[in-house]
Amino acid sequence: MLALSHIFEALTGAPLAGAGQVITDVVIDSRLAIPGSLFVALPGERTDGHQFVGAAFAKGAVAALVQQDLPDFYTLDLREPITYSHAAELKLPVCLRVADSLAALQTAAKFWRGRLDIRVVGVTGSVGKTTTKEIVAAVLGTRFRTLKSEGNLNNEIGLPLSLLRLTEAHERAVLEMGFYQIGEIALLCSLARPHIGVVNNVYGVHLARAGSIENIVLGKGELVEALPPAPDGVAVLNFDEPMVMSMASRTKARVITYGLDSQADVWASDVAGLGLEGIHFQLHYPKARETLHVRFPMLGRHSVHTALRAVAVGLAEGLTWQEIVGGLQGMEAHSQLRLYAVTGPGGSLILDDSYNASPESVIAALNLLEEMEAKRRVAVLGDMLELGEREEEGHRLVGRRAADAVDLLITIGALAETIAAEAMASGLSARRIVKVADRDSALAYLKENLRGGDVVLVKGSHGMRLDRLVGALEQTSPGV
Numbered sequence: 001m002l003a004l005s006h007i008f009e010a011l012t013g014a015p016l017a018g019a020g021q022v023i024t025d026v027v028i029d030s031r032l033a034i035p036g037s038l039f040v041a042l043p044g045e046r047t048d049g050h051q052f053v054g055a056a057f058a059k060g061a062v063a064a065l066v067q068q069d070l071p072d073f074y075t076l077d078l079r080e081p082i083t084y085s086h087a088a089e090l091k092l093p094v095c096l097r098v099a100d101s102l103a104a105l106q107t108a109a110k111f112w113r114g115r116l117d118i119r120v121v122g123v124t125g126s127v128g129k130t131t132t133k134e135i136v137a138a139v140l141g142t143r144f145r146t147l148k149s150e151g152n153l154n155n156e157i158g159l160p161l162s163l164l165r166l167t168e169a170h171e172r173a174v175l176e177m178g179f180y181q182i183g184e185i186a187l188l189c190s191l192a193r194p195h196i197g198v199v200n201n202v203y204g205v206h207l208a209r210a211g212s213i214e215n216i217v218l219g220k221g222e223l224v225e226a227l228p229p230a231p232d233g234v235a236v237l238n239f240d241e242p243m244v245m246s247m248a249s250r251t252k253a254r255v256i257t258y259g260l261d262s263q264a265d266v267w268a269s270d271v272a273g274l275g276l277e278g279i280h281f282q283l284h285y286p287k288a289r290e291t292l293h294v295r296f297p298m299l300g301r302h303s304v305h306t307a308l309r310a311v312a313v314g315l316a317e318g319l320t321w322q323e324i325v326g327g328l329q330g331m332e333a334h335s336q337l338r339l340y341a342v343t344g345p346g347g348s349l350i351l352d353d354s355y356n357a358s359p360e361s362v363i364a365a366l367n368l369l370e371e372m373e374a375k376r377r378v379a380v381l382g383d384m385l386e387l388g389e390r391e392e393e394g395h396r397l398v399g400r401r402a403a404d405a406v407d408l409l410i411t412i413g414a415l416a417e418t419i420a421a422e423a424m425a426s427g428l429s430a431r432r433i434v435k436v437a438d439r440d441s442a443l444a445y446l447k448e449n450l451r452g453g454d455v456v457l458v459k460g461s462h463g464m465r466l467d468r469l470v471g472a473l474e475q476t477s478p479g480v
Contacts, residue, residue, distance in 0.1 A: 001022050001023075001167060002023045002112060002164060002167070003020050003022050004016075004019040004021040004022075004038075004063055005017075005020055005021075006023075006108075006111065006112060006115075007023070007065075007096070008078075008082065010107055010108040010111030011078050011096070011098060011104055011107060012078055012081075012082050016082060016090070018090050021036070021062050022036060023036060023038045023063075024036035024037050025165065026038045026161055026164040027056070027061075028040050028049060028157065030049075030052035030053075030055040030059065030061075031055075031059075033055075033056040033059040033060060033061040034059065034060055034061075035059075035060030036060060036061075036062055037059075037060065037061045037062070038063050038064070038065065038164075039052075039053065039056035039057075039061040039063070039064040040065045040102075040104075040105050041053055041064055041065060041067070041068075041101055042101055042102055042105075042157070043067070043068075043101075049101075050067075050068045053070060053073060053095065054072070054073070057073070062092045062093050062094070063092070063093060063094050063095070063096055064093070064094075064095050065096050065098055065101045065104050065105060065108075066096065066097055066101060067097070067098055067099060067100055069097065070095055073094075074091055074093070074094050075095040075097050076094055076095070076096055077097040078096050078097060078104075079097060102157065105157070105161075106156065106187075108164065109159070109160030109163040109164050109191050110163075110191045112163060112164055112166065113191060113192060113193060114193070116168060116170070118166065118172065119171070119173075119195045119317070120172075120173045120175060120192050120193060120194040120195055120196070121136055121140070121173065121174045121175065121194060121195070121196040121197075121198065121313060122175055122177050122188070122189065122192060122196070122197050122223050123136065123174065123175070123176050123177060123197075123198045123309075124178070124179060124185060124197070124198070124199055124200070124223050125199055125202070125220065126202055126203035126358065127200065127201055127203060127360050127364075128200045128305070128306060129152070129154065129176045129178070129200065130152050130154075131303075131306050132198060132200055132306055132310070133148055133149065133174050133175070133176045134148065135298075135307065135309070135327075135328065136148075136174050136310045136313050137174040138310070139310045139311070139323070139324055140172045140174065140313065140327070141327065142323040142324075142326050142327045143319055145169055145171050145172070146170070146171065146172040146174060147162070147165060147170045147172070147173045148173070148174045148175075149162040149176050150162065152176060152178070153176070154175075154176035154177055154178035154188075155178050155184070155188075156184065156187060156188065159175055159176075159177065159188050159191060160191060162175055163175075163191060163192060173192075175188075175192055177192075179210070179216065179219045179220055180209045180210060181211075181215075181219065182218055183219075183222075184219060184222075185219055185220060185223050185226075186222040186225075189222065189226035190226070194223070194227060195227065195228060195232055195233055195234065196227070196233070196235075196313060196316055196317075197227050197234075197251075197253070198312075198313065199223060199235070199236070199237055199244050200238060200244075201241050201244060202216055202241060202243040202244055203216075203358055203359070203360045209386065209388075211388075213243075217243050217246065220247075221247040224250055224251035224253065225250050227251055227252070227253035229252040229253060230252065230254035231254060232253075233251070234253055234254050234255075234316040235247070235248070235251045235253045235254070235255045235256070236256050236257075236313060236316070237255060237256070237257050237258075238257070238258060238259055239257040239258060239259035239261050239263065239264035239265075240259035240261060240264075245257070254316075256312045256316060258305070258308035258311070259305070260304070262284070262286075265285070265286075265312070266283070266285055266308055266311050266312050267283075267284050267308070268281040268283055268284070268304045268307070269281065269282045269284065271301050271304050272301070273301045273368070273371035275299075275371060275372050275373060276299065276341055277295075277297070278295060278296050278297040278299060279296050279298065279299075279300070280294070280296075281294055281296070281307075282294075283307075283308075283311065285311075290321065292321065294325060295329065297329060299351075299368055300364060300367060300368035300371070301367065301368075302364040302367060307328055310328060311324055311328070340352040342470065342473075342474045343474065344446070344450055344456060344473040344474065345446060345447050345473060346452055346454070347452035347453075348378075348450040348451065348455070349374075349454070349455045349456065350458060350470055350474065351365070351368070351369065351455065352458055352470040353365050353458065354459060354460060354465075354469070355462060356461055357381075357382070357384045357459050357460050358384060358387070358394070359387075359390070359397045361459075362381065362398045362401075362459055363397065363398060363401045366379060366398070366405040366406070366457065367405070369405055369406065369457045370404075370405040370406075373455075374453060374454060374455035375451075375454060376407040376454045376455070377405065377407050377454075377455055378407065378450070378454055378455065378456040378457070379402055379406045379456075379459075380410045380412065380442060380446070380466070381398065381402070381409070381411050381416055381419055381459055381460060382411070382412040382413050382416055382459070382460020382461065382464035382466050383412070383413035383414065383416050383460060383464055384398070384416075384460070384461050385461040385464075391415065392418060395415055395416065395418035395419050395422070399419040399421065399422025399423040399426065400426045402419060402423045403422075403423040403424075403426035403428040404426075406428070406432075408432050408433075409423055409432060409434070410433075410436065410445065410446070411433075411436070412436055412437070412460065412464065412469075413437070413438075414437075417435055420433050439469045439472075443469055446473060447473070450473075456473075458470050458473075
């Protein structure tokens with residue numbers, strides 16, 4: 001178990017006698033502190049974690065990593081040599097003074113990861129990282145005790161927190177790795193030391209921050225570059241994405257490809273959408289001359305790629321087909337995925353995919369909507385943010401797809417007006433398009449106009465907070 005002595009050893013080079021206190025969790029939010037936890041005080045633009053050290057201690061935290069002097073609390077300065085006298089004096093709770101609390105968090109995570117005999121799977125891609133992480137963990141969990149990063153803790157703060165939640169009992173870890181700039185995934189890999197790298201896709205998501213699609217390819221490819229050589233290292237690459245396949249030459253690991261092309265190592269055919277029941281497809285693994293009929297409970301035909309990634313990881317880790325298919329079909333994994341179906345006004349069905357949006361993910365969601373049996377297919381689409389130079393093109397692509405897929409289009413926000421304009425130009429009647437400026441206007445319209453048999457997709461960038469619209473619609477559904 002992670003102990004306070006491990007934190008001392010990571011940050012000073014030597015454990016501190018008498019510091020055997022078990023660390024129950026590592027948190028950066030004082031509200032999440034529990035008895036025995038370590039609180040990491042991070043300075044921020046809006047709030048400074050150092051203001052909440054007392055609150056963390058009040059909730060039972062035994063130590064805090066700080067980079068500011070806090071005279072009100074007992075402190076050990078780890079920037080200076082620690083002597084045996086400090087062990088005799090040690091009392092809890094204690095502030096551990098470091099030069100940089102984020103760097104200290106990362107150093108501690110790297111140290112703890114290095115002590116554990118565990119295989120790590122890293123997952124990256126422009127779209128579908130969290131979903132892939134959940135399903136891969138479900139498949140590996142059929143045999144191994146597996147830790148997965150919670151939510152989307154996929155950056156230089158979140159990934160170290162996940163690593164510090166590992167124990168000696170864990171056999172596998174599945175960690176999401178996000179990307180905004182070159183060097184970021186390389187840093188995460190230096191901490192996590194992955195054996196398997198899964199790359200979903202490369203799209204112009206967050207292009208405003210990344211700078212160019214070439215930078216995104218370079219940045220996400222850092223995952224496969226960090227893998228150990230074959231046979232221990234395995235790169236799982238999307239055969240259907242040329243930019244992903246270009247990464248094969250950048251790794252010394254064994255490459256397993258997946259996709260809808262029969263040239264892939266693991267591929268699928270005869271993909272059929274089953275509406276809210278998920279999808280069905282034929283799974284092929286030519287190397288073993290295997291063909292299986294698989295029903296996968298995720299929504300939308302595009303979800304077949306998610307299933308194939310998990311299959312490839314399962315094969316790389318030596319799982320049986322029974323274990324792999326059992327993991328794919330297990331409902332536990334799908335309780336935390338992002339697309340939910342809830343009842344809305346008038347007995348309508350709301351497909352809540354409001355967590356985030358890129359042109360590719362919105363088009364995939366529209367494809368799902370088109371598959372659904374409905375009296376009317378309604379799309380409520382908000383602005384897609386951080387697209388950089390792809391902003392207008394991306395919204396127009398979505399508008400063209402919406403024209404073919406929906407009976408009623410409702411756009412929210414100034415950017416989404418481009419979706420409406422392109423849908424109209426592509427043949428969707430003006431009377432089937434409603435443009436509103438904000439969530440409240442959308443809510444008012446939907447409450448008055450939705451009826452039984454309508455299937456309603458709600459999707460937009462996280463900054464639009466369309467999850468609040470879904471919550472309000474659910475509150476107005478029958479029986480609520």
